[in-house]
Amino acid sequence: MAANDPIHxxxxxxxxxxxxxxxxxxxRTELAFTNSHLAMTLAFAGVVIFMSLFTMSMQIVxxxxxxxxxxxxxxxxxxxxxxxGHEGRKFxxxxxxxxxxxxxxxxxxxxxxxxxxxxLAITAVLGLxxxxxxIAIGFLRHGLGFFKLFVPSGVPIVxxxxxxxxxxxxxxxxxxxxxxxxxxNMLGGHVALKVFAGFVVAxxxxxxxxGLGYFGIPGAALSLSMVVALTALxxxxxxxxxxxxxxxxxxxxxDVVNLGHGH
Amino acid sequence: MxxxxxxxxxxxxxxxxxxxxxxxxxAHGSATEAEHSAGLPQFQxxxxxxxxxxxxxxxxxxYILMSRVFAPRxxxxxxxxxxxxxxxxxxxxxxxxxxxxxxxxxxxxxxDARASAQRTAVEARTRAAAAAQAQKAELEAELSAKQVxxxxxxxxxxxxxxxxxxxxxxxxxxxxxxxxxxxxxxxAAVAAAVKSQG
Numbered sequence: 001m002a003a004n005d006p007i008h009x010x011x012x013x014x015x016x017x018x019x020x021x022x023x024x025x026x027x028r029t030e031l032a033f034t035n036s037h038l039a040m041t042l043a044f045a046g047v048v049i050f051m052s053l054f055t056m057s058m059q060i061v062x063x064x065x066x067x068x069x070x071x072x073x074x075x076x077x078x079x080x081x082x083x084x085g086h087e088g089r090k091f092x093x094x095x096x097x098x099x100x101x102x103x104x105x106x107x108x109x110x111x112x113x114x115x116x117x118x119x120l121a122i123t124a125v126l127g128l129x130x131x132x133x134x135i136a137i138g139f140l141r142h143g144l145g146f147f148k149l150f151v152p153s154g155v156p157i158v159x160x161x162x163x164x165x166x167x168x169x170x171x172x173x174x175x176x177x178x179x180x181x182x183x184x185n186m187l188g189g190h191v192a193l194k195v196f197a198g199f200v201v202a203x204x205x206x207x208x209x210x211g212l213g214y215f216g217i218p219g220a221a222l223s224l225s226m227v228v229a230l231t232a233l234x235x236x237x238x239x240x241x242x243x244x245x246x247x248x249x250x251x252x253x254x255d256v257v258n259l260g261h262g263h
Numbered sequence: 264m265x266x267x268x269x270x271x272x273x274x275x276x277x278x279x280x281x282x283x284x285x286x287x288x289x290a291h292g293s294a295t296e297a298e299h300s301a302g303l304p305q306f307q308x309x310x311x312x313x314x315x316x317x318x319x320x321x322x323x324x325x326y327i328l329m330s331r332v333f334a335p336r337x338x339x340x341x342x343x344x345x346x347x348x349x350x351x352x353x354x355x356x357x358x359x360x361x362x363x364x365x366x367x368x369x370x371x372x373x374x375d376a377r378a379s380a381q382r383t384a385v386e387a388r389t390r391a392a393a394a395a396q397a398q399k400a401e402l403e404a405e406l407s408a409k410q411v412x413x414x415x416x417x418x419x420x421x422x423x424x425x426x427x428x429x430x431x432x433x434x435x436x437x438x439x440x441x442x443x444x445x446x447x448x449x450x451a452a453v454a455a456a457v458k459s460q461g
Binding site for chain 1: 303304305306307309310311312313314315317318319321322324325326328329330332333334336337340341343344347
């Protein structure tokens with residue numbers, strides 16, 4: 001029963017239980033090495049192994065693995081420098097770490113039984129981290145001038161209160177949208193995959209009983225082709241969501257790095 | 264945000280554990296079962312803290328590795344490649360400039376050669392023209408000399424012929440007179456008559 005439940009795949013299972021402890025920031029927490037921790041560890045290890053392999057013996061003329069790595073690197077590098085400008089290099093490691101980690105977790109989610117980025121806790125922290133960095137840089141660089149972010153230049157005085165309110169709310173919603181976009185895409189995609197895969201099994205079992213159940217076979221075939229198509233789509237979404245997260249991170253960073261220039 | 268929401272579900276799990284005298288694991292199991300049927304497992308907030316802490320640790324570790332190890336490595340190779348390409352381009356540009364200079368020299372040499380050839384041709388033409396002129400003048404002089412000589416010869420011949428003609432005419436007139444008159448006329452008279460006739 002639980003195996004056919006499309007929501008069950010998001011269940012956190014404790015692999016190693018350490019009991020309930022008092023964490024400094026989070027209060028009383030059940031500390032355990034769960035399937036989520038395992039998937040995160042695998043994603044982390046995957047990124048580190050990939051980066052080590054491709055940077056280990058880099059050539060001027062790249063080989064196959066190096067070409068893949070350089071493509072990803074160059075993509076985010078171009079993104080950071082084209083959106084943020086000449087200071088993009090400074091923020092590149094953060095954006096690239098974000099991109100590679102999310103990409104690894106998304107792609108691993110297509111292969112493992114658990115997808116880390118379908119956990120709201122994870123995507124919320126990723127979003128809050130990004131916006132936290134934005135706020136920190138804003139205050140460090142501009143002090144109270146950071147609040148100019150909410151006051152676009154060239155707006156009539158009459159409209160200013162409304163505009164400031166809208167800008168402020170949109171800024172507050174940034175981490176929420178960052179978190180919910182990734183979470184929703186991963187959740188929806190994996191639920192759809194699971195539902196169609198469940199249809200294949202259910203209709204196949206119906207066909208196994210014979211009689212009218214044979215009508216289940218075309219349905220099962222259709223569901224199977226949907227699973228194949230959705231898997232292809234999810235591969236795209238896994239990459240695209242990581243990329244979108246990186247793009248938005250760059251855009252939000254640009255707002256505070258070049259405060260007052262772009263507005 | 265995480266801190267506030269954390270506290271809500273955990274007390275309920277604790278009360279569960281307090282109420283049931285069974286082990287903590289069993290209490291926890293029943294709690295997860297209850298929440299499992301309630302909604303998305305993502306909103307079981309007792310799992311948030313551990314995941315968030317672990318995510319932060321991994322992210323920071325990955326960030327440090329990226330910024331200290333991996334990115335500089337890639338950056339170095341990319342810069343090296345860029346400088347290699349720039350070097351190759353600049354050396355190619357130098358070669359191109361050199362080739363341009365050489366091409367210019369070749370073009371200039373060709374133009375020089377053409378000009379000198381033209382000069383030579385003009386010289387040869389004028390020389391040939393002068394030679395032809397001289398030859399022509401010489402030929403003309405020779406021809407005119409020959410003409411003058413021929414003309415004088417013709418004059419002499421004509422004069423001789425004229426003299427001869429008056430003699431013949433005198434003789435013919437003398438013979439005709441002799442035939443007509445039957446008398447001999449003195450030659451001098453006949454000759455004077457012929458001469459007066461012209």
